[in-house]
Amino acid sequence: MTQSNIQTDELILGTNTIIHPSAIIRGVNGNAKKIQIGDNCYIGQNVQIICDDFSIGDYSKIQHNTNVHGYLPCHIGHNAWIGQYTIIDSIGGTSIGNNCGIGAHSQIWSHIKFGDTLEGCRFLSEKPMVIGNDVWFVGHCIVSPITAQDKSMAMVGSVITKDMNYNEIYAGSPAKSISDKIGFQFNEVNLDEKIDKxxxxxxxxxxxxxxxxxxxxxSEIDFENNAISFFNISNRTYTKRGNEDEQNFMKFLLPAKAKFTPISI
Structure with missing residues (x-):
């Protein structure tokens, strides 16, 4: 399998994935070591991914003029939505979980580097950026190297300099939790309600x-029945069969009705 605008020693490219001809995907100094892009993904116009080890999961979208770069691995999970003109820096290493949204014009940074350290500049660091599952940076967010726990959220224009707690909502510059005022990103929904929906x-x-x-x-899944795609509500996984109805159902559910990831067997 070849893709003229991807330069890498190892390429794993999923089915039904669209990569705009103007996109550039390569390593920092020539070929990347490994590029892995899942099924049913979209990588838009003028996207640049300059990273030696990059992966992104199924049904993910990287919109136009986004830049991903860095020496260390950048791994992004399934069902990602990365808005236009976003910057994702992986100089310190970046890990983004499943079902994450990064709104347009956001900046995700894993390093700080410029001032002359010989002259005494105190600001030089490279730290991992760790973003959990179901995290949402609404848009125009600037994020320093932090850990964002699952289901945390930052409102538009936030400048995030400290770790984000589970399911809390942040806003401001520097961003602070406002969940005591407006609640949380996710409310509890019981299993029966989810099944009915x-x-x-x-x-x-x-x-x-x-x-x-x-x-x-x-317990209700028949793993031997490849004709049926089973959607497990208890942990939001599905048996990935790759048939047309399954793919159309996933596209119908995304981005905001429901998000499922392939079950690990």
Missing amino acids: MKQYLIESNLNQNHIKIVADV
Whole structure:
């Protein structure tokens, strides 16, 4: 498998993935060591990914004029949405979990470097950027190297300099938690409500329901039945079969109805 605008020693490129011809994907000094892009992804116009070890999961989108760069690995999970003109720096290493959104014009930084240290500049560091699952930077956010725990959220224009706690919402410059005033990004939803909603989504999708089954937990999955895609509500995973109805259902659910990742067997 070849892709003329990707320069890498090892390429793993998923099916039904669209990469705009103007996008550039390579290593810092020539070929990357490994580039892995999942199924049903989109990488838009003038995107630059200059990283020796880069991966992004299924159903992810990187919008136009985004720049990803760095010496250390940059790994992004499934169902990512990265808005236009975003910068993701991986000089200190960057890990972004599943189901994350990075709004347009945001900047994700894993290093600080410029001032003359011989002259006494105190600011020189490279630290890992660790972003958990279901994290959302709404847009125009600037993020220093932090750990953002699962389901945390930063409102538009936030400047984040400290770690973000689980499911808390942040705003301001420097950003502070405002969850005591406005609540949390996610409310608790019981399993029965989720199942009912997913079954309704399946009806609304107008897809062949013989190929998709909504289940409450792993005990209801028939792993040997490759004709059916099982969507497990308890942990938001699905048995990835790759058939047309499954792919259309995933596209129907994304970006805001529901997010599922492939089950690990």
